[in-house]
Every structure is written in structure tokens, then in C-alpha cells.
Amino acid sequence: MFSAHAATALALVDSYGAVAVFAVFALEGALVGKVLPARTLFVAAVVAAGVEALAVLPVFAAAVIGATVGQSVVFVAVRRFDVDPTSLPLVPVGDGVIDGVSRWFDRWGLPAVAASNAVPGTRGWLAVPTANASAVSAPRFAAASLVGSAAYVGALLAVGVAVALGFGSAAEFLGAEWVAAL
Template identity: 55%
Template sequence: MYTTVIDAGASLVAQYGVFALLVVFALEGALVGKVIPTRTLFVAAVLAIGTTTAGMLSVAAAAVAGATAGQVVLFALVRHTDVASDRFAGEATDESSRVARWFDRWGLSAVALSNTLPVARGTLTVPAAMTDENAVRFSASSMVGSSIYACGLLAVGGGIELLLTIA
């Protein structure tokens, strides 16, 4: 009897953990949660759920879906409001103009590349939204970069679990 209760509790914890990961990555994608240690939470979720194929896929899917959703929401907010254009009109700093030039030169491939880099994730969302770039193409590019990032974090989590089993 207790085994069923323990299994149900573990299942709920695993499900809540993946949902929490989705929310945290959505906040990071929207640039609201950049201070949240998403990499640590991702690896911890892999270790908690285990390196089974289903566990790793659920963690990766939650992270990719969350990050993409957060970036698409930010993209839509910038695109459909004048907040960014009003706030940054005439205030172009060297950093913001460098990011805009990078996007102008490389386009959506820059979005995918920036999403593979831990610190730069999501930095091109606002410049992309301020152009006439297609939202569907932007979200696909965001998803590609986030998928590569998640695969790298899966490798880290799997490596840590392997080291823990050897030790």
C-alpha cells in the first residue's frame, strides 16, 4: 500500500519539477528571469528524474518549450506595442547598436546561435521584433538554438549522473 503512495508522490514531484522547469525557462526566455539559475535547475531536474530516455526528453522538451514560449511572448509584446521604440528612440548605446548590427548581418541564424550560449540567450529577441521578421520563422530559429542548448545540458546532467554511479 505504501509503495503505491510513494510512487504517486514521486510521480507528482517529477511532474511538478518539469512544469516548474517550463515556467522558469519561459521567464528566462522573456528576459524576466535572467537571474534564475536555469542551467542548475535543468541539470538538477535531469538528476532527479533520471537519465532514462523519457525523463531526459521530458526535461529537454519543457526547457525548449518554455524558452521558446518566453521569447515569442517578448517578441509579440515588442512587436505589438511601442514600448521598445518609445523607450530606446535616440538612446542607442554602443552595445545595443552592436547587437542590432549583428542581427542585421546574420539574421535569424544569429537568434539560433545566441540561444546556444548561456549568457547571450534571448538577447536578440528585441532587435528581431523591431524588424519586419516573420514571427513563425523567429520562433523556429529560437527553438533550434534552445534545442542545441538543451542537448548540451543533457550531456552535462548525464555525465554527472555517470560520475555519481562510478564513485
């Protein structure tokens, strides 16, 4: 019933917990992990942890901090070492995307970093143009990245809790033995 991504995500969460969430979100933040199932992994981790706040807090923190660390690594690599991550085949960001997000940053400034991190599909892409074409410091970039990532992961947390509660309702409705067989 579950896809291969969901099965892999559950296996990672089962074996490594919040460390797996941190690693996958750090790779996603570094633009390298866009092919990894970060959203699926996070929702699976929330479902596995349950819906209590103390149980999901480490998963939430691992995702937000991981994404922020990954984006900050890209920012520093571009700024200090003149690295062009878009030239790597692992980074699925084309020149048109970079031009578009550069215009977005030029118009809105640092709040655009937070806003882009809250939107699936554009997460992390402002790290390259912000590092190249602005005087924004690394700590200010990291703070904006953290705010946007927290909003994004908060929305994923809501999805994860809804899924977890849905599984609980399905277990009650169908009988725990049938759901356990899934």
C-alpha cells in the same frame, strides 16, 4: 556541499517536475529570469530523472518550449505593443548589448537568432532588435529560437547526464550510504 541555488533547484524539481523547468526557462526566455538558476535547475532535473531517454525527454521538451515561449512573448510584446523590456530593472540588458546584437542580426539575419540562443549569456537578447528592426514574422522567429534553444538545452543535457553518471560512479566507489547522506 550543494549551493543554495542547487538546493532550491532540487526542491522545485522534486515538487513540480517539468512544470518548474518550463516556468524557469520561459522567464529566462522573456529576459526576466536571467537571475533564476535555469541551468542549475535543468541539470538537477536531469539528475533527478535519471539518464534514461524517456525520463529526461519531458524535462528537455519543457526547457526548449519554455525558452521559446518566453522569447516569443518578448518578440510579440515589442512588435505589437511597443514594449521596451530593457527599461525594466528586472531585465539585465544594457544599450550596448542591444546595439551589439542588433549589428549581429543585421550581418547574419535570422540564423543569428538560433546561434545566439545556443550561447550562454546571449540567449534571448535578439528578440528585441529582431522585433524592432526587421520584417521577420513571429513564427519564423519562434522557429529560429526553438532551434537555438534545442542546441543549448542539448548541451545542458549532456552535462546533466555526465553529472548523473558521475553521481552513480561516486555511489559505487564510496558506498551508496555515504552518497545518500549528502
